[in-house]
Amino acid sequence: MTLTHRPAAIPTLLSLALLALYLAFPTKVYYWDGITFAQAIEDAAAPSPSLAHPNHLLYNFAGYYFYRLLRLSGFELRAVTALQVLNSVLSAACATILFLILRNTLRSIYLAVCLTLLFALSATWWKFSTDANAYIPSVFFLLVSFYLVLPERKPAPLLLALSFVAAMCFHQLAVVAFPVFALGVYLQNGSIPIKHRLVNAATFSVAAFVLIVFVYALVFYLATGAVDIGRFWRWTVSYSPDAETGFDFWSNLGYSMRGQVRLFFGGRLNLLRGLMGPGVVLLLTMLVVAVALLIFAFVWNLPKFGSRLRRSRLLPRQKTVVLLALVWTGVYLVFLFFWLPQNTFYRLFYLPAFIILLGLAFAAFAHTASRRTFATALFVAAVGLANFLFLIYPFTHVEKYPPLAFALRMNREWPPGTVVYYAADSSDKGLIRYFNPATHWSRQQPTDRDLANVYSAGRTAWLETTAIDQLSASAEGRRWLETHARPDSLRELNDGAHRLRFIQIVPRP
Numbered sequence: 001m002t003l004t005h006r007p008a009a010i011p012t013l014l015s016l017a018l019l020a021l022y023l024a025f026p027t028k029v030y031y032w033d034g035i036t037f038a039q040a041i042e043d044a045a046a047p048s049p050s051l052a053h054p055n056h057l058l059y060n061f062a063g064y065y066f067y068r069l070l071r072l073s074g075f076e077l078r079a080v081t082a083l084q085v086l087n088s089v090l091s092a093a094c095a096t097i098l099f100l101i102l103r104n105t106l107r108s109i110y111l112a113v114c115l116t117l118l119f120a121l122s123a124t125w126w127k128f129s130t131d132a133n134a135y136i137p138s139v140f141f142l143l144v145s146f147y148l149v150l151p152e153r154k155p156a157p158l159l160l161a162l163s164f165v166a167a168m169c170f171h172q173l174a175v176v177a178f179p180v181f182a183l184g185v186y187l188q189n190g191s192i193p194i195k196h197r198l199v200n201a202a203t204f205s206v207a208a209f210v211l212i213v214f215v216y217a218l219v220f221y222l223a224t225g226a227v228d229i230g231r232f233w234r235w236t237v238s239y240s241p242d243a244e245t246g247f248d249f250w251s252n253l254g255y256s257m258r259g260q261v262r263l264f265f266g267g268r269l270n271l272l273r274g275l276m277g278p279g280v281v282l283l284l285t286m287l288v289v290a291v292a293l294l295i296f297a298f299v300w301n302l303p304k305f306g307s308r309l310r311r312s313r314l315l316p317r318q319k320t321v322v323l324l325a326l327v328w329t330g331v332y333l334v335f336l337f338f339w340l341p342q343n344t345f346y347r348l349f350y351l352p353a354f355i356i357l358l359g360l361a362f363a364a365f366a367h368t369a370s371r372r373t374f375a376t377a378l379f380v381a382a383v384g385l386a387n388f389l390f391l392i393y394p395f396t397h398v399e400k401y402p403p404l405a406f407a408l409r410m411n412r413e414w415p416p417g418t419v420v421y422y423a424a425d426s427s428d429k430g431l432i433r434y435f436n437p438a439t440h441w442s443r444q445q446p447t448d449r450d451l452a453n454v455y456s457a458g459r460t461a462w463l464e465t466t467a468i469d470q471l472s473a474s475a476e477g478r479r480w481l482e483t484h485a486r487p488d489s490l491r492e493l494n495d496g497a498h499r500l501r502f503i504q505i506v507p508r509p
Contacts, residue, residue, distance in 0.1 A: 022088035032427035034132025038080035049223035056134035083132030091129035121384035123266030141167035149184025161207035255341035267391030328353035422464035
């Protein structure tokens with residue numbers, strides 16, 4: 001039986017194809033939080049409250065069990081790889097759910113496929129789908145929640161509360177979407193009395209609130225052993241000092257506009273340097289052809305745009321979805337205008353809603369078209385090819401991420417048991433440590449006795465960037481370095497974007 005007679009096969013095939021694509025090209029330019037997650041998972045001998053973090057409460061637990069499952073199944077891999085695989089699977093599942101939402105809303109398999117691929121192949125989503133992070137699983141449950149509030153579905157406020165709380169347990173930023181689902185469950189089944197619809201919205205709201213408070217309170221108690229409301233509140237709303245942000249209207253506006261572009265397009269032309277080959281040349285040729293055809297299609301259809309705009313229309317059920325998608329996009333645009341607008345990856349939380357709005361805009365025009373055009377497919381092909389060539393493919397190569405290449409070089413230079421002293425945590429320090437698992441890291445200034453013990457055990461001792469900087473900041477520290485550091489041992493990466501330094505230290509003669 002052909003696929004045209006089996007539309008149910010389309011989302012399955014789409015999901016499997018995307019999963020294969022994600023797994024084939026995992027990123028080597030790791031997201032800094034992902035390395036922290038992976039280190040915590042590998043350091044944990046068993047599931048424990050130490051894996052909990054208030055910003056992504058249950059992510060490390062899910063990652064821990066998935067990592068252990070893969071290891072028990074015979075896969076010899078690091079935790080960061082397991083987290084990448086998990087995100088690839090969940091991202092493909094996100095594409096399936098989005099396809100179902102689009103097909104249900106647009107009543108067009110062609111548009112649903114094109115827009116699902118646009119979502120899956122957009123720059124930031126694609127990159128993070130092959131990386132370790134808590135955003136993909138959180139968005140997965142937001143999509144499940146949105147599917148549950150589609151206008152033609154029967155209201156299920158308790159199930160909706162469960163899926164929404166799951167999204168929050170993977171990342172706190174999901175809480176911003178609360179108005180979308182409260183409004184969505186209220187608008188479902190408009191034929192019932194307003195009183196019943198208010199009850200549905202209230203049931204969802206109360207259940208979600210009770211569930212999330214219960215889960216957070218339980219994890220907080222298990223992690224701290226304390227019953228202190230003030231401390232619990234501070235723990236729940238805590239965030240990294242790096243997240244401190246000021247406000248400047250024009251700067252925030254610029255970041256917001258840049259972030260919207262970077263959601264869909266990413267990478268640089270010069271990332272292909274050193275990677276050219278027959279396959280890359282073929283894909284570049286295909287990209288040029290797709291862009292040329294897309295420009296031609298745009299120019300050809302431009303005279304018809306005005307008349308189609310005047311005659312465009314939406315069906316009543318689509319208007320409800322428009323409202324929900326606008327609320328979903330709007331609440332995040334406003335929030336992210338003030339909160340860390342420079343972080344494009346936070347915009348993943350409203351990317352599905354933006355895609356849905358695009359789909360509804362296309363659907364409104366489709367009602368006025370006498371025949372199907374393939375400009376949408378050409379646009380998706382161009383976006384996918386460009387992002388693959390200038391972002392995804394280069395990022396699968398170690399040499400395109402200098403800190404990782406440096407970490408692997410140190411792995412060859414440091415014998416097992418090497419002790420590295422550091423003064424402060426940083427993303428670069430975490431990366432070097434993770435990819436040198438046979439080293440031992442100590443956050444203290446070493447004494448001559450410490451160094452003597454290290455070398456008597458047949459090991460070596462080194463200082464990391466933050467420790468070197470801390471000592472170099474004082475005259476006493478500089479004198480200590482003069483008598484303990486070996487100048488010929490300095491290993492350094494300083495390319496303008498990264499500054500990493502390590503130097504071997506020995507006991508005073």
